[in-house]
Each structure stands twice: as structure tokens, then as C-alpha cells.
Amino acid sequence: MNETFMKEKPVFPLIVSMALPMVISMLVNSLYNIVDSFFVAQISEEAMTALSLIYPVQNFINAAAIGFGIGINALIAIYLGAGNNEAADAAATRGTVLTIIHGLLLTAVCIGVMPRFLRLFTSDQAVAELGIRYSNIAFSFSVIIALDLSFEKIFQALGKMKVTMIALMCGCLTNIILDPVLIFGLGPFPRMGIDGAALATGLGQVVNLIIYLAVYRFRPVHVRIRKRYLKPDRSIDLRLYSIGIPSALNLALPSLLISVLNSLLAAYSQSYVVILGIYYKLQTFLYLPASGIVQGMRPVIGYNYGAKEYTRVRKVYLITLAMSSVIMIAGTVICLAVPGQLMALFTSNPETIQAGKTALRVISAGFLVSAVSVTSSGALEGLGRGTSSLVISLCRYVLIILPAAFLLSRIFGAAGVWHAFWIAEAVTAAVAFLISRRKVYLCP
Numbered sequence: 001m002n003e004t005f006m007k008e009k010p011v012f013p014l015i016v017s018m019a020l021p022m023v024i025s026m027l028v029n030s031l032y033n034i035v036d037s038f039f040v041a042q043i044s045e046e047a048m049t050a051l052s053l054i055y056p057v058q059n060f061i062n063a064a065a066i067g068f069g070i071g072i073n074a075l076i077a078i079y080l081g082a083g084n085n086e087a088a089d090a091a092a093t094r095g096t097v098l099t100i101i102h103g104l105l106l107t108a109v110c111i112g113v114m115p116r117f118l119r120l121f122t123s124d125q126a127v128a129e130l131g132i133r134y135s136n137i138a139f140s141f142s143v144i145i146a147l148d149l150s151f152e153k154i155f156q157a158l159g160k161m162k163v164t165m166i167a168l169m170c171g172c173l174t175n176i177i178l179d180p181v182l183i184f185g186l187g188p189f190p191r192m193g194i195d196g197a198a199l200a201t202g203l204g205q206v207v208n209l210i211i212y213l214a215v216y217r218f219r220p221v222h223v224r225i226r227k228r229y230l231k232p233d234r235s236i237d238l239r240l241y242s243i244g245i246p247s248a249l250n251l252a253l254p255s256l257l258i259s260v261l262n263s264l265l266a267a268y269s270q271s272y273v274v275i276l277g278i279y280y281k282l283q284t285f286l287y288l289p290a291s292g293i294v295q296g297m298r299p300v301i302g303y304n305y306g307a308k309e310y311t312r313v314r315k316v317y318l319i320t321l322a323m324s325s326v327i328m329i330a331g332t333v334i335c336l337a338v339p340g341q342l343m344a345l346f347t348s349n350p351e352t353i354q355a356g357k358t359a360l361r362v363i364s365a366g367f368l369v370s371a372v373s374v375t376s377s378g379a380l381e382g383l384g385r386g387t388s389s390l391v392i393s394l395c396r397y398v399l400i401i402l403p404a405a406f407l408l409s410r411i412f413g414a415a416g417v418w419h420a421f422w423i424a425e426a427v428t429a430a431v432a433f434l435i436s437r438r439k440v441y442l443c444p
Contacts, residue, residue, distance in 0.1 A: 005159070006081070006159060006299065006300050006303040006304065007081070007303060007304050007307050007309050007312060011312065011315045011316055011319055012319055014300060015293070015296055015297055015300065015316065015319050015320060015323065017161075017296075018159065018161050018296035018297070018299070018300060019161075019292055019293040019295070019296030019297065019320075019323070020161075020296070021161040021162050021164065021165035021296075022156075022161055022164065022165065022291075022292035022293070022295045022296050023289045023292035023293060023296075024165055024169070024292075025164065025165040025168035025169055025172075025292065026168075026288035026289050026291060026292035027285070027288070027289055027292075028168065028169045028172045028173070034281060034282075034284075034285075034345070035175075035176050035179060036175065036176075036179055036197060036200075036201065037051065037278075037281050037346060038345065038346065039179045039180055039183050039184075039197065040183070040194060040197050041346050041347070042183075042184075043183065043193055043194055045274070045347070045349075046124065046126045046127045046130060047130050047193075047194050048274065048277070048346065048347075049122070049124075049127050049270065049273065049274060049277070050118075050127045050128075050130040050131035050134060050194070051131075051134065051194075051197075051277065052262075052273060052274060052276070052277025052278075052280075053118055053121050053122060053127070053131055053262065053273070053277075054114075054118075054131050054134060054135055054138075055255075055258060055277060055280060056254075056255035056256070056258045056259045056262075057110055057113075057114065057117065057135065057139075057255065058138065059251070059252070059254055059255045059258070060110070060252050060255040061106050061110060061139065061142055061145060062145065062149070062251065063248050063249075063250075063251030063252035063253075063254075063255065064102060064106060064146075064248045064251075064252065065099070065102065065103070065106075065142075065145055065146040065148075065149040065150070066149050066153075066247070066248070066251055067244050067245070067246075067247035067248025067249065067250065067251050067252070068095070068098065068099060068102060068146075068150070068240070068241075068244035068245075068247070068248055069095075069099070069149040069150050069152060069153035069244075070153060070243065070244060070247040070298070070381050071095070071239075071240040071241065071242075071243035071244025071245075071247060071386070072091060072092065072095035072096075072099075072150060072153045072154060072157070072240060072244070073153035073154070073156055073157045073298060073299060073302075073382075074157075074243050074298065074302050074381055074382055074383075074384050075088075075091040075095075075236075075239055075240060075243065075384070076088045076091050076092060076154065076157035076158075076223055076299075077157045077298070077299040077300075077302030077303045077306065077382070078302045078303070078305060078306040078384060079091060079306065080157070080158075080222075080223075080303060080306065081302065081303035081304060081305065081306025081307040082306040082307065085222070085223075087236070088157075088223050089223055089224055089225075089226050089229060090226075090229040090233060090236050091236055091239075091240065092154050092223045092224070092225055093225045093226055093229035093230060094229060094232075094233055094236045094237055094240060095150060095154075095240055096147070096150055096151075096225055097230060098237070098240065099146045099147060099149075099150040100143060100146070100147065102146055103142045103143030103144070103145070103146035103147065104142075104143060106139070106142040106146070107139060107140060107142040107143060110135070110139045110142065111135065111136055111139050111140070114131065114132055114135045114136075114139075115128070115132055118131045118132065120263075121259070121262050121263060121266060121273075122266075122270075130194050133194055133195055133198070134194045134195070134197065134198045135198070136198075137195055137198035137199055137202065138198040138201050138202060140202065141201070141202035141205050141206070144202070144205045144206055144209055145205050147209055147212075148167075148171075148205055148208045148209050148212065151209070151212035151213075151216065152164045152167070152168075152208075152212070154223060155212070155215070155221075156295060156296075156298070156299055157223070157299045157302075158221065158222055158223060158299075159299060160215075160221075161296060163211075163212070163215050166211065167207075167208045167211040167212055167215075168208065170207050170208070170211055171204040171205060171207045171208035171211075172204060174200075174203060174204040174207045175200050175201055175203075175204035178196075178199070178200035178203055178204070179196070179197060179200045181196075181200075182195075182196030182197070182199055182200050183196040183197050183200075184196075239384075242384075242386060242387075243381065243384050243386040244386070245386065246381075246386030246387050246389055246390035247381050247386050247389065247390075249390055249393065250377060250381075250389055250390055250392075250393040253393050253394070253396075253397035253398060254280075254397055256397065256398065257397045257398070257401060257402065258276065258280065260402055260405075261276055261405060261417055262276065264405060264406065264409050264417055265414055265417060268413060268414045269414070271349065271351065271352045271355060272355065272414045272417075274346075274347060274352060275343070275352060275355055275356045275359050276359075276417075278343060278346045278347070278356060279356075279359060279360065279363065281346070282335075282342055282360070283331075285331070286327065286328065286330075286331035286367065287374070289327050290324045290327050290328065290371070290374050291374070291378075293320055293323050293324055293327070294320065294324070294374060294375060294377075294378030294379075295378075297316055297317075297320040297375075297378060297379065297382065298378055298379075298381060298382035299382070300316050300382075301313055301316045301317065301379055301382040301383060302382040302383060302384070304316065305382070305383050305384075313383075313440070314440070316379075317375065317379045317436070317440050320375050320378070320379070321371060321372065321375040324371040324374055324375050325368060325371040327371075328367040328368045328370060328371045329367075329368055331364065331367050332364045332365075332367045332368060335360045335361065335363075335364035335367075336361055336364060339356065339357040339358075339360040339361055340353055340354075340356075340357045342356075342360060343356035343357060343360070355414070358415065358418070359415075359418045362415070362418040362419055362421070362422065363418050363421040363422065364422075365421075365422035366421050366422030366423075366424070366425030366426060367425075369425050369426050369429040370396075370425045370428075370429065372429040372432045372433055372436075373392055373393075373396055373425070373428045373429055373432040375436075376389075376392055376432040376433070376435060376436035376440065377389040377392050377393060377432070379436060379440045380392075380435070380436070380439055380440065383439070383440065385439055388435050388439050391431070391435065392428060392431060392432045392435060395424070395427065395428040395431050395432075396424055396425070396428040397424075400423065400424040400427050400428060401420050401421065401423070401424035402420075404419075404420035404423050404424060405417045405420035408420055
């Protein structure tokens, strides 16, 4: 495969061609999250609450796998841009080996901590038991999830976005089909309840991995996993972690945020915990498509940086920012226009719906400016500057929003937590602008 198209094709059509398959797959993935929550909500409100409480740990597992995958993706793209194909093979091989180790560690740690973790946020024994049952099954697939995401990032680094789109769509559709079958026991299958939802999620990931392995085995792939690179390589491993660890922290920080916000909201009502969980399900329709655009941009910006095409690097960044902004505007309009209908997808409690309408309208005030943070973080990761990207995420998920939520909740009650979202997005956008201007727009 000749990757030089990444520095030869006009930037806007290139970004569209790279991003569109990822946006489609992200939207399908968003649909899966919505459908999964919809079916779990049919079990009971306790099951939906358990899923909301488990979400931060699920997000942590995905963050660790995706973050390290971003390190693999960025390093491969930079090496290919510089014409160093052997180093690209080494990055893919070492990345895969370390991914398996990470998956095993995540399985053991996350299953082990869940009983104590759940009891930090709920005294309802039924909720805790449902959460433990779900997590014991879902987290057993952590190695599969990690390998899925590793291969996803390898194929993305090569510009094979359609492969990742097909794999993600097949996995999500498998989930959507199996959810009602396994939860409610349709046909010859037993009724498994929340256990069925967890198993459906895991089996969808298995389908993903099978497709990636089949394409890798039977189709020409420019970067290969080779035996001679299986042994530890200090230089490659350090570069993978120097990008992967900050990227993983970027993605894991929302887990910390949600856990802290859950503890603040639980002091007012369990309904507010449900509202926050519903919001994070709904916002996947907004931020996952934006993430799809960033994923399409990341190998392009990394390849051009490795090839020293710095003017093109700046153009890639600006076009991606404009595309992300369009998505954020659409999300804002929808949340302002039909917040009640969105909340009603997950709960029939009129008080929860009313409070949720207020939450969505307030939080959506920060959507548009968040495009600066999202795009800048992705661009910095693509350039191998993970630490700078981490600074932006720390502002967005910890340094600003948590103190604001704590202080405002003391003044305005639960509504103060919702206002903390848009305040954090506005301040972080200013920080992201300053960092990206120096690290991206004025590179090298």
C-alpha cells in the first residue's frame, strides 16, 4: 500500500474520506449504547442505575486500551511519513504484545475492585448485585477489547478506515441483535437479564476481533507484526508509552469525573445519578462522531508531520476544527429543542424527565466551544505530543469542572453541577487554543 496519498490528496476531501467511515461507525456505536441502555432499562430502574454506576469503570478499560492504541497509531503514522517502514513494523509488534499484557491486568483489577467500588456510590443491595453480575461478565472480555482497539488503530494508521468501519458496525449490530435475545430469552435462549446484556457486549467485541484478524491474514497490510520485534525494545516501548499513557489518561479522566459527580449528585437524589448516566449515553451521539473526525485526522496529521509537511499539518488541524464545530452546533440545537423526548427514551418518571430537561439545556451551552479542546487534543496526540494533550484534558475533566461543581452545588444544589459543565468547557477552550497555537499551528 502506498500511504503517500496522505500528503498528496487535497486536505478537505482527504479528511472527509478518512473521517466519514469513522463517523458512521461511531454513530452505529452510539446507537448500540442507546439500544443497550434501552433494553437494560426494561429490566428495572435498579438495573439502569447499576449500569450508570459501572460506566466509569467500563470507560476506564476502554480508555486504557484506546489510549495505548493511539500511541501505536501515532508512532506508525509518524514512522511511515518519515519513510521508516521497519520502525513502523516494530511499533505495531511491540504495541500488540503490550496490549495483551494490559488486557490481562485490566481483567484482574477491574473485576476485583467492583464490589467495593459499587458500595461507594449505593447502599441499595439490589443495585450492587446487578452491577457485580454485569461487570464480572463484561470485564472478562478485556483482553479481546484491548486487541480490538489495537488492531483498529493499526488499520487507521494505514488509512484503512473502511476496515475499521466494517468491523465496528458488525460488532455493534451483533450487540444490538443479541441484547433482546439474551436479556429476555427469545427463542431457544434462556432469560439472562442483565447478565445477557453483558454477554451480548462481549460477543460483539469478539466479532470485531475476528474481522480484524481475517483482514490482516488474507488481505495485503503494509505494516506487519513480526517475530523479530517481539522482544522488548526500550526505545520503541518508551515512545509508545510516552504517547499512550497521556492519551489513556485523557480518556480515563471522564471516569474520575463521573464518579465524583455521582457522589455529589447522590446527596440530593438517586434520580440525579440516573440523569447523569442518561446524559453520558446521549452525548455519545455528539462526541463519538466528533471523535470519528479526529480519528480520521490523527494519522493524516502524524504522517505529514513525519514527512515535514508543516503547512499541511496546520491546514489539517483547521479543517478538522471546522468539521467538529458543525457537529457541536447540531448537538446544541437538538438538546435545546427536544430535551424531554431524549430523557423519555430511558425513564418514564416525570420528575426525572423534568429535571433532565433542565440538565441537558444547561450542559449544551458548552458544546460548541468544546470543539477546540477535542480537536486540539487529537492533533497533539497525532503529533506525538501526549503530555500537551493531557494538560487540556486535566483542565476539562479535573482542574476546572470538579471545583466548580463542588462550589456551585453548595449554592444552587444539583443544578450547580450542570452549570459546571459549560464553565469548564469555556475555560478549557481558551487553554487549548493557546497550547495548539504554539504546538500545532506554529510547529515544528
